[in-house]
Amino acid sequence: MTVKLETINCGNCGAPLQIPETAQFVTCNHCSTSLAVKRMESVTLTEKLEQTNERLDQTERRLAEMVYRNELAGETRRWERQRETLMVTDKHGNKSKPSGLAGFFVLIASIIISLVASNAVGGLAFLFIFVGIFAFIVSSIKQQEFEKAHRRHKERRQEITDRYTQARDNNSHSDYLQQLETAPTPEDFLRNLGET
Numbered sequence: 387m388t389v390k391l392e393t394i395n396c397g398n399c400g401a402p403l404q405i406p407e408t409a410q411f412v413t414c415n416h417c418s419t420s421l422a423v424k425r426m427e428s429v430t431l432t433e434k435l436e437q438t439n440e441r442l443d444q445t446e447r448r449l450a451e452m453v454y455r456n457e458l459a460g461e462t463r464r465w466e467r468q469r470e471t472l473m474v475t476d477k478h479g480n481k482s483k484p485s486g487l488a489g490f491f492v493l494i495a496s497i498i499i500s501l502v503a504s505n506a507v508g509g510l511a512f513l514f515i516f517v518g519i520f521a522f523i524v525s526s527i528k529q530q531e532f533e534k535a536h537r538r539h540k541e542r543r544q545e546i547t548d549r550y551t552q553a554r555d556n557n558s559h560s561d562y563l564q565q566l567e568t569a570p571t572p573e574d575f576l577r578n579l580g581e582t
C-alpha cells in the first residue's frame with residue numbers, strides 16, 4: 387500500500403512540503419515551524435500551530451462563558467419552579483412569600499375573638515386560640531422553608547459564579563469544561579439565548 391502524498395507550502399516560510407494526504411500536522415523541514423494542515427474543498431493550507439492553539443483557547447473561553455451562563459440560567463429556572471411551590475396563595479389567587487408575621491396576626495386575632503366572645507362561645511374560646519396557634523406555627527414553618535430554599539439558591543449561584551471566575555482568572559477553561567458532569571445540549575443554549 388502506498389501513501390498518497392500531496393505538496394503544500396509552509397505557512398511560515400513558503401517552502402514546498404510533501405506530506406501524506408491524511409496528515410493533520412507537519413513540521414516544516416526548512417524553518418522547523420509546527421503547522422496545522424487545513425484541507426478545504428479546492429486548496430490545502432497550513433497554519434502555524436501557535437495560531438491554532440490561540441484560536442482553540444478563544445473557542446474554549448467562549449464555550450466556558452456559554453456553559454457558565456447556561457448553568458446560571460438553569461439554577462434560576464430551578465429556583466423559580468421551587469419558589470412557585472413554596473409560595474402561599476390567598477383567597478384571590480394571588481401568590482406571595484409566606485410570612486410568619488401573618489400567622490402571628492391570626493394568633494392575636496384569635497385571642498381577641500376568644501376573649502371578647504368567651505361569654506357567647508364558652509369553652510369554644512379555647513378552640514379559637516388553638517386554631518390561632520396552629521396557624522402561627524404553620525406560617526412560621528413555611529416562612530423558614532422558603533427562606534432556607536432561597537438561601538440555598540443564592541449559594542448555588544455563588545458556587546457557579548466562583549467556579550467560572552476562578553477558571554477565567556487562572557485561564558484554565560479546558561479544566562473548567564472537563565469537570566462538567568453533563569455537557570449542556572444545543573437546546574439548552576438556544577433556550578438560554580431566548581431568556582437572556
Ligand SMILES: [Zn+2]
Nearest residue numbers: 396399414417
Ligand atoms: Zn517553513
